[in-house]
Amino acid sequence: MTDGRQGRPGGSGPSRPGGSKAVTLKQVAEFLDLSPATVSLVLNRSPVADSIPPATHERVFAAARELGYRPNFVARSLRSRRSFSIGVLVPEISEGYAAGVLSGVEDHLLEEGYFYLVASHRSASDLLEEYMQLLKDRLVEGFILVNTPLAESPGLPAVAVAGHESLAGVTNVVIDHDRAAYLALSHLAELGHERVAYFKGHAHSADTQDRWRGIEKAAESLGLELRPEHTLQLGGDAVEETFSPEEGYQEGHAYGRKLLEGNGDFTALFAFNDVSAIGAMRAFLDAGLRVPEDVSVVGFDDIQGAAFQNPGLTTVRQPLRKMGETAGRILLERLSGDSSHPEVVTVEPELVVRGSTGRPRPGSRDRRPHRADSR
Amino acid sequence: MTDGRQGRPGGSGPSRPGGSKAVTLKQVAEFLDLSPATVSLVLNRSPVADSIPPATHERVFAAARELGYRPNFVARSLRSRRSFSIGVLVPEISEGYAAGVLSGVEDHLLEEGYFYLVASHRSASDLLEEYMQLLKDRLVEGFILVNTPLAESPGLPAVAVAGHESLAGVTNVVIDHDRAAYLALSHLAELGHERVAYFKGHAHSADTQDRWRGIEKAAESLGLELRPEHTLQLGGDAVEETFSPEEGYQEGHAYGRKLLEGNGDFTALFAFNDVSAIGAMRAFLDAGLRVPEDVSVVGFDDIQGAAFQNPGLTTVRQPLRKMGETAGRILLERLSGDSSHPEVVTVEPELVVRGSTGRPRPGSRDRRPHRADSR
DNA sequence: GATTTCGGGTAAAACGATTTAGTCAGAAAC
DNA sequence: GTTTCTGACTAAATCGTTTTACCCGAAATC
Numbered sequence: 001m002t003d004g005r006q007g008r009p010g011g012s013g014p015s016r017p018g019g020s021k022a023v024t025l026k027q028v029a030e031f032l033d034l035s036p037a038t039v040s041l042v043l044n045r046s047p048v049a050d051s052i053p054p055a056t057h058e059r060v061f062a063a064a065r066e067l068g069y070r071p072n073f074v075a076r077s078l079r080s081r082r083s084f085s086i087g088v089l090v091p092e093i094s095e096g097y098a099a100g101v102l103s104g105v106e107d108h109l110l111e112e113g114y115f116y117l118v119a120s121h122r123s124a125s126d127l128l129e130e131y132m133q134l135l136k137d138r139l140v141e142g143f144i145l146v147n148t149p150l151a152e153s154p155g156l157p158a159v160a161v162a163g164h165e166s167l168a169g170v171t172n173v174v175i176d177h178d179r180a181a182y183l184a185l186s187h188l189a190e191l192g193h194e195r196v197a198y199f200k201g202h203a204h205s206a207d208t209q210d211r212w213r214g215i216e217k218a219a220e221s222l223g224l225e226l227r228p229e230h231t232l233q234l235g236g237d238a239v240e241e242t243f244s245p246e247e248g249y250q251e252g253h254a255y256g257r258k259l260l261e262g263n264g265d266f267t268a269l270f271a272f273n274d275v276s277a278i279g280a281m282r283a284f285l286d287a288g289l290r291v292p293e294d295v296s297v298v299g300f301d302d303i304q305g306a307a308f309q310n311p312g313l314t315t316v317r318q319p320l321r322k323m324g325e326t327a328g329r330i331l332l333e334r335l336s337g338d339s340s341h342p343e344v345v346t347v348e349p350e351l352v353v354r355g356s357t358g359r360p361r362p363g364s365r366d367r368r369p370h371r372a373d374s375r
Numbered sequence: 376m377t378d379g380r381q382g383r384p385g386g387s388g389p390s391r392p393g394g395s396k397a398v399t400l401k402q403v404a405e406f407l408d409l410s411p412a413t414v415s416l417v418l419n420r421s422p423v424a425d426s427i428p429p430a431t432h433e434r435v436f437a438a439a440r441e442l443g444y445r446p447n448f449v450a451r452s453l454r455s456r457r458s459f460s461i462g463v464l465v466p467e468i469s470e471g472y473a474a475g476v477l478s479g480v481e482d483h484l485l486e487e488g489y490f491y492l493v494a495s496h497r498s499a500s501d502l503l504e505e506y507m508q509l510l511k512d513r514l515v516e517g518f519i520l521v522n523t524p525l526a527e528s529p530g531l532p533a534v535a536v537a538g539h540e541s542l543a544g545v546t547n548v549v550i551d552h553d554r555a556a557y558l559a560l561s562h563l564a565e566l567g568h569e570r571v572a573y574f575k576g577h578a579h580s581a582d583t584q585d586r587w588r589g590i591e592k593a594a595e596s597l598g599l600e601l602r603p604e605h606t607l608q609l610g611g612d613a614v615e616e617t618f619s620p621e622e623g624y625q626e627g628h629a630y631g632r633k634l635l636e637g638n639g640d641f642t643a644l645f646a647f648n649d650v651s652a653i654g655a656m657r658a659f660l661d662a663g664l665r666v667p668e669d670v671s672v673v674g675f676d677d678i679q680g681a682a683f684q685n686p687g688l689t690t691v692r693q694p695l696r697k698m699g700e701t702a703g704r705i706l707l708e709r710l711s712g713d714s715s716h717p718e719v720v721t722v723e724p725e726l727v728v729r730g731s732t733g734r735p736r737p738g739s740r741d742r743r744p745h746r747a748d749s750r
Numbered sequence: 751g752a753t754t755t756c757g758g759g760t761a762a763a764a765c766g767a768t769t770t771a772g773t774c775a776g777a778a779a780c
Numbered sequence: 781g782t783t784t785c786t787g788a789c790t791a792a793a794t795c796g797t798t799t800t801a802c803c804c805g806a807a808a809t810c
Contacts, residue, residue, distance in 0.1 A: 024766060035790045040768060048769080051787050073512050074458070075766035078449045078795050085492075094478035094696070096471070096679065103469035106495055110506075115513065117460075117490045120481055131485075137448050138490065249683055278683045285685070304471065305680020308624055308653045310660070321469070399796060410760050415798060423799080426757055450796035453765050 023069045032063050039064075043071070077139065086331060087135035088118045089128060090146040096303055097320060101146050101161050104324025112332055121148065142331045144324075145170075157334040159327045164206045166343060171334075173327045176346040177207070180316045181214030181270075182221070183351040184298045187314070188268045189222045191359050193296060196224060197259050197266040199252070199276050202235035211272070211300075230266050232258060234276060245275050245303075252279020260287055267295060267360035274299035274306045274315055281309065281356060292358035302352055311355025323347050398444045407438050414439075418446075452514065461706060462510035463493045464503060465521040471678055472695060476521050476536050479699025487707055496523065517706045519699075520545075532709040534702045539581045541718060546709075548702045551721035552582070555691045556589030556645075557596070558726040559673045562689070563643050564597045566734050568671060571599060572634050572641040574627070574651050577610035586647070586675075605641050607633060609651060620650050620678075627654020635662055642670060642735035649674035649681045649690055656684065656731060667733035677727055686730025697722050 029036040034056075041049040042060040049057075063069075077083050088105060090098035102118070109116055117140060119131035132143070132154060142157040149164045163172040188196055198215065201208030219226050232255045252275060259266065260283070271277035277299030284295050291297055291311060299306060302317035326347060334341050404411040409431075416424040417435040424432075438444075452458050463480060465473035477493070484491055492515060494506035507518070507529060517532040524539045538547040563571055573590065576583030594601050607630050627650060634641065635658070646652035652674030659670050666672055666686060674681060677692035701722055709716050 025768095026766075036767080037769075037790055037792090038788085041789095044768080046769085052789075053787085056788080070512055072453075072766050074449055074453045074514055075795090076768075078447075078453050078766080078797090079768045081795080083449070092478065093481060094471075094474045096469075096474075099469045099471075099474035102493075103467065103495070106468060106493065110494060115492045115494070115509075117492065118477075118481065119485060119490070120478070134490075137445055139449055245679060246682060275683070282683075282685060303680070304620060304678060305683045307621060308650070308657075308680050308684070310657060310685065400798095401796075411797080412760060412762090412799080413758085416759095419798080421799085427759070428757085431758080447796050450765090451798080453767090454796080454798045456765080 023067045028063055028067055028069050031067060032059060083139040083141060084114050085140050086114060086116050086142045086144060087140035088116050088144045088146065089131060089148050090118065090120055091123050091148065092120045093118055098146050100320030101324035104321035105144055105328040108325050108328035141335050144327050144331060157331060159331045161323050161327050162207065171330050171341050172344045173323050174344060174346055175318050175349050177210040177214040178217055180349040181211060182218040183349060184270050184316050185215065185218040185222055185224060187351055187353065187357065188296060188298065189224060191296065191357060193268040193360050194224065195230065195266045196268045196270055197230040199255060199271040200231060200233045201272040203233065229262050234272055248273065248275035249279040252276030253283045256280030256283030269295060270298045272300060274301045274303045274313060277313055278305065278309055291356050293361060296357040298357060307354065314354045314357040315352050317350045317352050319347055319350060398442045403438055403442055403444050406442060407434060458514040458516060459489050460515050461489060461491050461517045461519060462515035463491050463519045463521065464506060464523050465493060465495055466498050466523065467495045468493055473521050475695030476699035479696035480519055480703045483700050483703035516710050519702050519706060532706060534706045536698050536702050537582065546705050546716050547719045548698050549719060549721055550693050550724050552585040552589035553592055555724040556586060557593040558724060559645050559691050560593040560597055560599060562726055562728065562732065563671060563673065564599060566671065566732060568643040568735050569599065570641045571643045571645055572605040574630060574646040575606060575608040576647040578608065604637050609647055623648065623650035624654040627651030628658045631655030631658030644670060645673045647675060649676045649678045649688060652688055653680065653684055666731050668736060671732040673732060682729065689729045689732040690727050692725045692727050694722055694725060
């Protein structure tokens with residue numbers, strides 16, 4: 001709790017509709033024939049007020065309630081130099097990722113009496129800096145940076161979600177990629193798959209590297225072989241560009257076909273994200289393969305559309321809400337004086353099994369496109 | 376622009392990293408050997424400062440820049456009783472609808488120097504009221520209510536997006552349902568469809584009624600017949616409940632089957648939203664019908680997954696961003712003194728044609744489930 | 751030469767809290 | 781009967797602006 005202070009006037013209190021000005025501390029004091037100082041000390045449960053008798057405490061609270069006193073937040077902010085607000089920077093708020101994380105952030109903050117100000121920087125670093133400055137001007141007490149690359153330490157406590165760099169003083173909340181890779185691959189291995197193809201993410205993304213390391217470890221521990229010809233890097237030479245879902249889908253479709261054009265000797269695909277998985281799945285279906293009978297497909301993220309595919313996409317869900325909650329919690333802990341903070345916190349992904357994965361066909365060694373009757 | 380005031384210190388200005396306190400107006404004044412009043416008047420381009428010679432103006436600006444002066448936002452707020460913030464209330468921020476609208480809201484507000492505070496009330500009216508009060512405490516200058524039912528007038532200027540009621544003093548930004556219905560139905564009519572089935576929305580939603588009226592008008596003007604046996608109401612008796620996408624999909628699937636169990640004499644479906652459209656599309660495919668050859672399907676919303684269906688879902692896109700922008704613009708206009716405001720503003724939907732619609736089969740009059748070979 | 755008008759400012763009162771350093775009456779200690 | 785404590789408060793500074801009501805010397809007007 002921030003501090004249990006300032007009991008909220010009960011729902012029954014007078015609500016001062018419209019016209020009349022808000023009640024100030026001074027008015028409460030006059031009403032009680034006390035000084036504003038006393039009223040303030042009592043309402044804030046200051047230790048200094050310990051010597052004030054219980055009867056007075058009660059009179060003060062009763063008056064505050066009766067008059068519908070609500071402390072002026074701005075005045076209080078000015079004096080105490082606290083805003084009970086934090087700044088959240090995201091690439092774009094309408095994106096599913098950012099929105100999911102925000103939901104978790106909000107949950108925790110509002111409970112503790114904080115609000116947050118959001119700004120979408122649309123991956124423009126000048127905008128990012130400008131917004132950070134504006135937020136500091138507004139006295140935010142800390143930052144949460146969602147998927148936002150940062151050149152230098154912000155001057156305030158900060159927590160990054162899926163941060164790209166590790167920066168001094170910034171805690172990074174990330175998904176446990178090792179675990180994610182293990183969940184996906186052990187699921188496939190248990191079903192009997194031995195030859196799995198992969199889409200790697202775009203070259204410059206931090207996620208790409210971490211995830212790939214996770215895949216290497218998991219493959220090793222599960223006895224799966226990683227073959228270069230089964231590994232396609234999405235995006236090719238694109239330099240950390242933001243792709244629209246549409247493009248991601250197209251890319252997945254193209255790379256799915258590309259996989260088939262290789263020696264095709266694989267029974268499952270672990271894609272880098274859901275959109276490319278869906279694109280690839282479509283390419284396989286178009287080529288007359290059946291999913292999951294001929295090829296199993298696993299995605300990553302669990303976007304909205306994943307469940308509505310035919311078959312539904314098996315995928316590794318990122319616990320966005322939880323990541324947001326964690327980020328919010330850690331930031332608030334730091335704000336209330338906990339100067340020690342971990343450099344990185346991982347959260348557990350979750351495997352969502354749907355229809356796109358199944359056992360490989362027994363004799364699928366030399367499989368080739370199997371013409372389905374329909375289409 | 377809010378007011379061009381307070382030239383931002385150029386990027387080259389001293390940035391006072393960490394330690395040293397922020398520069399105050401008083402310090403600037405002392406540095407210049409002027410009074411704080413003068414400096415304030417000049418920096419704010421007050422008309423009172425007209426009598427101050429240009430040379431002094433320049434000295435003041437130069438000093439402000441050089442010292443890296445940034446006005447204390449909170450102090451200014453306290454004095455001027457303005458916060459340059461607005462409160463946004465949404466059912467749940469991670470929902471695609473709210474996030475899309477927010478994106479538009481943000482766009483406009485940030486440009487004008489405003490920030491916004493969001494609170495998700497999760498459709499609990501007590502939470503809603505509590506948050507509104509907390510936001511008022513924080514001196515927000517107005518509200519934007521996204522898809523949020525309101526019992527009584529908030530005490531501040533407000534704009535609702537997809538508001539359920541029309542409330543005094545609250546402008547309602549809604550999609551033009553008449554136009555939306557016309558877009559969808561004229562597309563189907565042009566393709567040659569004559570018998571169209573409908574999913575109506577849940578009974579208690581305002582959208583349901585408006586949309587249905589739009590459908591009636593459009594059907595009439597296009598010479599389409601509305602048959603009761605082709606009209607299914609989603610949700611049955613559910614009382615304004617929030618359904619998860621999963622449930623919506625299931626419902627669409629069930630109702631799609633229900634349609635087929637009727638006399639089945641329809642060649643197209645106009646669903647209430649994308650999830651139910653996708654569910655129904657799946658039901659049709661499961662039943663061996665082909666989309667769009669046997670049945671065309673049109674959705675509503677254009678959710679993320681709509682494009683990734685097979686076939687891609689033709690749908691009426693709600694211009695969420697634009698609705699947010701409009702809401703933001705109208706609210707700011709009201710805040711800058713424009714007391715006249717429309718009661719309702721409609722924005723134009725957009726038809727997105729994908730693969731799920733096509734010409735009906737010529738002799739489809741007496742069609743019955745056509746068993747496809749696969750499945 | 752006395753009055754008015756300007757030009758170029760400034761003093762000081764808000765805004766509404768928080769908080770430190772007292773004050774002041776009465777009880778306790780000596 | 782002083783002195784010393786307490787207990788119960790309060791005065792006033794402070795946070796950093798904004799803004800109204802002056803002020804004062806010099807030029808213009810009568």
